[in-house]
Amino acid sequence: MNIIVCIKRVPLTQEVDLEIDELRKGVKKDALAYVINDWDNYAIEEAVLLQEKFGGTVTAITIGDEDDEEILRRALAMGADKSIRIEAGERELDGFTISKILAKTIRDLDYDLIMTGVQADDDNAAMVGIMLAEELGLSHAAVVTGMEPEGNAATIRVELEGGMDEISKIKLPSLLTIQTGINDPRYVSIMGIRKARKKELVVINVEDLGLSEDDLAQRTMIEEVFLPPETEGAEMIEGDPSSVAGQIIQIMKEKGVSI
């Protein structure tokens, strides 16, 4: 089974107080540390697990500059066989253009399955996977939490709204967007990542893909980025720990949480 995994490098933002940049169209990025998007990490792991079990190849693809090669090497260290970086230069990209670029790159490759993360930790749009499937004319499933191939099909488990799960069958080739928790992504050591330099990393320039200017024109434009206004409604609960706990339980009950 040949699998393609599309991955993205995103900033680590959990502990950071983000600041809006001067143009008010984004955040200041110079002091941010970048990592592999968490969802994509699960997607790579899932692809590598399938490859270890059923053979075939895993190819990791990302769009970005040289710094972004780090996540490709990480994917290679985890067990991917090949990787492709698409150099987009200074172009501004959105979900639409990204899916166009990826589709054009993937179209001629040999694959049975494409995996992406459900969403990326930076803008949380969750668009690329589905748009890419559409672009390639593939069947797809989103928010996949389990996957078991059977011949030229696969049984998949999908997370639905309201805490429900759905099990269904999907024909291959198809595209799955992978939810966190589907597996336990492995740690790859710094040495392992360095050794992965020996594996294949192909760089393609976006200009060489033969996409039209219309294909590369963004469909979503950011007007303004701002912090949510501070609102009323925070209630400070005071007292010793047991009375605080009691009050919290009371509030939860009042709000309808079944305890």
Add this chain to the structure above:
Amino acid sequence: MLPIHPVNDTYFGLPGYVFAWAIFIAGLSLFFYIIYKRSLLIRSGEADPRLASLARRLSGLFFYGIIQKRQPRYLWAGVIHIMIFWGFVVLGLRSIDLVTQGLNIPIFYPLMQTAFGSFYDTFKDLFELIVLGACVWAILRRALIRPERYRGSHQLEAYFVLGLISFLMLTDMFYEGSALLMDQSGHVKWLPASELAALILEGSEPRFLACTHAVSYWLHILAFFFFLNFLPLGKHFHIITALPNVFFKKLSRGSIKPARWDVEDIDELESIGVEKIEDFTWKHILDFYTCTECGRCSDNCPANTIGRPLSPKMLTIKLRDHCFDRAPLIRGKHGGAPKEDSQAMVGGIISNDEIWSCTTCGACEEECPVFVEYIDKIIDMRRHLIETSQNPKTFNKVLMHFEKTGNPFGKPAQKRADWIKEMEGTPVRVLREGDEVDVLFFVDSYGSYDPAAQAIASNIAAGFHIAGIDFGILGALEKDSGHQIRRMGEEGLFQLLLEENMETLNEIRFNRIVTTDPHAFNTLKNDYPGSLQVVHYTQFFADLIDNGSLKPLRPLEKGNIYTYHDPCYLGRHNGIYDAPRKLLRAIPDLKLVEMERSRDRSFCCGGGDVMLWHEIDQEEMRMAEKRMQMAKEAGANVIVTACPFCYIHFEDAIKTGGMEDEMRVVDLMGLLVSTLRD
């Protein structure tokens, strides 16, 4: 030398010395064959340079090998062992003498005719009694007292060998005793052992005496060669390997061995760490051969004490058995290839939980009489687990944070100096490249981000300020020291952090580094290249008190009894026991009691490494809780530490152990600063 000798007799029509030669050649050939077989594995081990500092090695050999300084740490067992060891040293000459007599080449004959000879005869006789007494004592101790630390050791082998040693003593006693009675020329020497045997044989017929004389000789010679060949088969191999093992002991303290001694750049390595037995260094394989199974390591191991699945002694015994399986004495059917392993060594024979149970506190290594090493081996096995993604999953995020942000919390580097904002009235300088400063205060990650440890860092800064020290911190330029990373087995990441920190340190001119925690102190001092002038804050402030720059004046709140907990990486790994105690004694009216397990026998709090991010399911209680009990038993109500990790663990233990009303933990710096200010 007595005129009659059993080899001069004729047996089965052949002169006795023919048999003596046969026993000699067979015994020695077999012995060399076994040693050759045992050496194969050692020779296939990885490189490990152990020849530098010859003078230190020789002095170590003298004090720990010959004088056996570590033996009396367990008083009576130690005394017994020293008696037997010295018996072997003295009686070794006697044994060679007896063997060479039989070969008809009595090389010691001329020597024994001198004054030394007659002194030696008395001396060796005395030692035969001492060794015999020690063996009986040892047998009784094992049988009656049954020390817990022998559980899992080869007890039968121990009894058998004690019996064999006694047998060697007795056969020589009766050999000499019978000769005394047969020899009517009268002797003047005092031969206590032989005379005792003679007393027993007194009144026997001359034929019986002659027979006893001959039988004793042959039994002695046979037992001697049997013993020689028995040694390399089990734990008594230490009789041969202990002295070399002590000579080749690790001389540096606190450091972790590089991934490979013979490859400087780890990127050149195909794989890292220890997966199979041959991946250990030759010295570590010698360690397995040398273990005496005395169990002192496990008796002091905190992981073992609280019921984790780690016993250093059992780890060594299992790996020695595995060594013997991998390099068997007799070739297998199929051309002598070592038999295929039924299970993996790392993860099978030694379970992952065993490997992650270790806190690297060093109690085992401090205790081992023959200097068996544990920490380097465990780290080498961890390196393999990390390399092959078999580490606990809880590490993944932490290691990623270390890599991306230089701290385990994933907090931005820019916030590394945020703690100084809370320091009212105490300016803290944040150094930049090119700056010059007297004291570079290396705060490290916990001191920078963890609230409890931040308080310690703040107190250190306050102490500097009060003493008028020119100091500064690195702020965002500082990366985690990597102490934990290296001990978790992520060598590549450790090297990365080390390189980044060294680049920064090379850009700033400073006289010395002072650290918040003993772990950073240890790694900067012992793992980092070059020789950085690093001290822990306890040393720095003890010096200030010594030279009168600081004086604690304000007395403490009355009625408290304090005890000091030696952090492993300050005490055992770096030998700093007195500086913190000096600080405590300088504080007016501070009442200090010592715990039974203090100084080099300190009991680990749970550790500052793996323990922070991985829990071992199998344990009866927290190490820190056990330690708090010890503090309570010593009569203290305040435990003083000098390490943020100890502080954090004790604070937890006081809560989980329900000791909030009786016990308190304070950091030494907090205590000191409170007495410096009005």
